[in-house]
Amino acid sequence: MGNFYVVATPIGNLEDITLRALRVLKEVDVIVCEDTRVTKRLLERYEVKDKQLTTYNERQSGSSIPKILAFLNEGKNVALVSDAGTPTVSDPGAFLINKAREAGATIISIPGPNAAIAALSISGLPSSDFLFLGFLPHKKGRETLFKEIAALKRTVVFYESPHRIMKALISLKKFLTSGRKIFVARELTKIYEEGVLGTADELIAYFEKNKEKIRGEFVVLVEPL
Numbered sequence: 001m002g003n004f005y006v007v008a009t010p011i012g013n014l015e016d017i018t019l020r021a022l023r024v025l026k027e028v029d030v031i032v033c034e035d036t037r038v039t040k041r042l043l044e045r046y047e048v049k050d051k052q053l054t055t056y057n058e059r060q061s062g063s064s065i066p067k068i069l070a071f072l073n074e075g076k077n078v079a080l081v082s083d084a085g086t087p088t089v090s091d092p093g094a095f096l097i098n099k100a101r102e103a104g105a106t107i108i109s110i111p112g113p114n115a116a117i118a119a120l121s122i123s124g125l126p127s128s129d130f131l132f133l134g135f136l137p138h139k140k141g142r143e144t145l146f147k148e149i150a151a152l153k154r155t156v157v158f159y160e161s162p163h164r165i166m167k168a169l170i171s172l173k174k175f176l177t178s179g180r181k182i183f184v185a186r187e188l189t190k191i192y193e194e195g196v197l198g199t200a201d202e203l204i205a206y207f208e209k210n211k212e213k214i215r216g217e218f219v220v221l222v223e224p225l
Contacts, residue, residue, distance in 0.1 A: 149222055
């Protein structure tokens with residue numbers, strides 16, 4: 001039975017790959033990718049050649065799992081990567097890991113970049129106790145969730161898209177008590193990386209004035225009550 005490696009990859013800057021991650025990617029027999037096109041760019045950058053790539057994502061999970069388990073049963077070592085960051089953290093993969101473990105594979109973590117932790121580390125908000133929510137629902141229960149976030153006595157971290165970041169800030173303004181701080185990070189580790197700290201009103205005004213900055217993925221952190 002092969003080993004199953006869960007390998008974190010850069011969230012933007014390709015130099016953030018770890019030496020251990022590169023070694024594992026060079027040594028494994030199969031790399032399971034969210035999108036092979038994205039993974040190939042990373043592999044080409046570090047001259048990781050002649051690797052068998054297979055796809056695993058939410059759309060193809062049903063057909064991909066038997067193939068991946070067959071690789072493991074053949075004694076092949078397999079690495080799971082996502083397009084960016086740590087697999088299974090707001091990305092598919094947990095179900096696959098459970099199936100691999102049930103089949104007898106040893107699951108090995110190769111830690112590295114994660115957008116939520118990167119944003120938390122530079123936010124200046126309390127980090128000893130925080131709640132990570134991933135991507136918030138688009139519609140159902142969204143307003144109720146913002147109300148719950150506003151009542152929490154721990155830092156809250158979630159991901160948001162450029163299409164909904166302003167709506168998120170407006171909802172937070174509605175429920176947060178006066179003076180509560182929000183930290184918004186965008187394009188982490190990339191050339192236009194930015195982190196902005198302020199109240200909901202201040203952030204809304206900032207992005208209304210700088211509409212060209214409403215692009216890329218956002219990490220939002222809310223100060224505890």
